[in-house]
Amino acid sequence: MNVEDRLKGVSIPELPPFPARLSDYAAIDKKSLTLFITKEKRSDHLVLSWLAQVNEMIGPQKRFYLQILQLDEIAQLRNKGMNSTGGEQKTDEARIKQMALDLIKHGAGIGASDIHLLMRGTHAEAQVRIKGGLLVLERMTHDDAEAISRAMFQGIATVKDSSYNPLEFQNAQISGGEMSRIGLTSVRLVRGPAFPIDEGGGFVVMRLQYMEGGNGRMDRTRLEHPRKPQGDLNLKGMGYTDWQVDQLKYLARCPNGIVLFTGPTGSGKTTALNEMMKHIARGRPDSRLVTIEDPVEYPMPWAVQLVVNNVSDASSTAQAFTERLRVALRMDPDIILMGEIRDADSAIVAIDAALTGHQVWGTLHVTDPFKTIGRLELMDNIRLARGVVCDHTTLRGIVAQRLVPTLCPHCAVPLAGHEADLPKTMIDALATYGNPGDPDCLSRVKLRGEGCDECSGDAITGRTAVAEVVVTDTCLMKDFIDHGIETARRNHRSRGDTDNSMVANAVALVLDGKVDPRDVESNIDIIVSKGGED
DSSP: OOHHHHHTTOOOOOOOOOOGGGGGGEEEETTTTEEEEOGGGTTOHHHHHHHHHHHHHHOTTOOOEEEEOOHHHHHHHHHTTOOOOOOOOOOOHHHHHHHHHHHHHHHHHTTOSEEEEEEOSSOEEEEEEETTEEEEEEEEOHHHHHHHHHHIIIIIOSBOOSSOOTTSOEEEEEESTHHHHTTEEEEEEEEEEOSSGGGTOEEEEEEEEEOTTOOOOOOOTTOBOOOOOOSOOOHHHHTOOHHHHHHHHHHHHOSSEEEEEEOOTTSSHHHHHHHHHHHHHHHOTTSOEEEEESSOOSOOTTSEEEEOOSOOSHHHHHHHHHHHHHHHHTTOOSEEEESOOOSHHHHHHHHHHHHTTOEEEEEEOOSSGGGHHHHHHHHOTTTTOHHHHOOTTTEEEEEEEEEEEEEOTTTOEESTTOGGGSOHHHHHHHHTTSOTTOTTGGGGOEEOOSOOGGGTTSSEEEEEEEEEEEEOOHHHHHHHHHHOHHHHHHHHHHSTTSOOOHHHHHHHHHHTTSSOHHHHHHHTOOOOSTTTTO
C-alpha cells in the first residue's frame, strides 16, 4: 500500500512529545506517518512505548511506520526541513563523564590500539583501529561527542593544558585510577578543529597504552566498516589516458612515499587529487586519511580535514601548514594529503612522514615535473639536497597537469585554408608528430571558429586535463644526482615504458581535431619538433 492510500481520511492529531534523551537519534515525518530512527535505538522501550501511544491515537486502520536510517542520514533529513522530534537533549556532567569512560572501556575491551572520535557538525562517529584497520565502534550525536571531548580534556585528563579551547590543537594524557581498572597504563590524547569548523567539526584521537598482557578479546562482530565514497575513478573522464590512469593506480597501491601533483594555480591539481583520494578510500576504507588544506574545496566525509585559515601572509600560511602536518602525524594516519608544499620545513616533514611509513600526496608549483628536484633544492640546498630527495622509495611519483580548452565540434574550422593564422614554425613542428606513413596528419587539425548556438558563442565546449605522469625509479634518480635535470629528463622520456611530455600528449589532441594548437602554447608550452622538448 502506498503512502497516499495509507493516509486517506486520516486526521493527524498533535503528537505526544518524543523521549527527550533519544531526540537526536530520530526524525518524524507526519506527512507519511514515518518515524526515522537509528538501528541502535529502534528497540528502546521508550521508542516502542511512544509508537504504541501514537498508533492508538491515530486509530486501528492506520499506523505510524518505523524506518531505520544511519545517524548522519537522519541529520540530513533535518537539514532538508524534516520535522524534528521536538525533544531536547539533556546532559549532565556525570553522565557525559561516564560516556567518555565507557567509550575508552569499550575500545580497550575489544583490543583497539586507537579510538578516533570524529565530529562532523551534524553527527559524530567513533572508530577504532584493530590490527591496523579502522572499524566503526558507534555513532552518536555531535553534541554528545563534543561534550565527551570536553570532558576528557577538562575533567578526566591527568596531564592537560590549563584550559579547553575548541579552536586550538591540544594534547593531553589520562593515566591511573579508572585506566588501570580497565587494563590500561594511560591514554594519550590529541584533539583539534577540523572541517566543517563553522559547524563545530573536530576530532579526538585516543591512543591506548595497555598493561602487559592487557588487550581485549570481546565480540567484534557488531563493528562496521567505514563507508566508502560512491562512484568510480574518473580521471579518464577528465582527460587522463588509460596508461596514465594505470600508473596512478599503481602509485596509490604503494605503502609509503610521496606523490606530487605539479602545475600553476588553476591547472586542476586539486580536482585530480580529490579523485585519487576517493579512489584510495574505496580500496582502503579502513585507513585513516588526514588532509591539510587552504581552503577545503572538496568535503571528504571519509577523512579528517585540517583547515589552514586566519593567517595573514605567506610565511604564516607555510608555518600553519607545517604545524598541522605535525599534528596529523600524531593522529595515527595512514595517508596524508597536503594542499601544497610551500617551504623547506613542510617538505622536510613530508619526507619524514614518507620515511616513517606514510603515503603522502601533495602539490608543488613548478612548470616542469622534472624541475621538482631543483625546486625542492632551492628551498634548502642542504636539508633538501638531491642525495636526500632522490630516492625512488621516498619520492614515488610526480604528476604534471594543465587544463586546455576543447573545441566546439560544430563551429571549429579546419587548418586547411587557415594556415596563415598559425606561425609556419608551429605547423612544421606539428607535422613531426604524425605517424610514419601518415603524411596527411595535419588534415584533422582544427582551429577555433566564430562560435555558434551549440557552444553559446564561445567556440569551446569545456576544458580537458593534459598530464605527464612520472613514476620514479633508480635509473631516473641516479641521473638526477649524477648528471642533472636535463639528462635525467631526456633519458627518462626516451625509454619505451614512460609517458610522453605534456606537450606531446597535448599535440595528440591537436592532431585529433579536439584542441586548437594555439591553446596548447597558451596553457602548456611552445610546440617544438618532436623530441626537441626533451
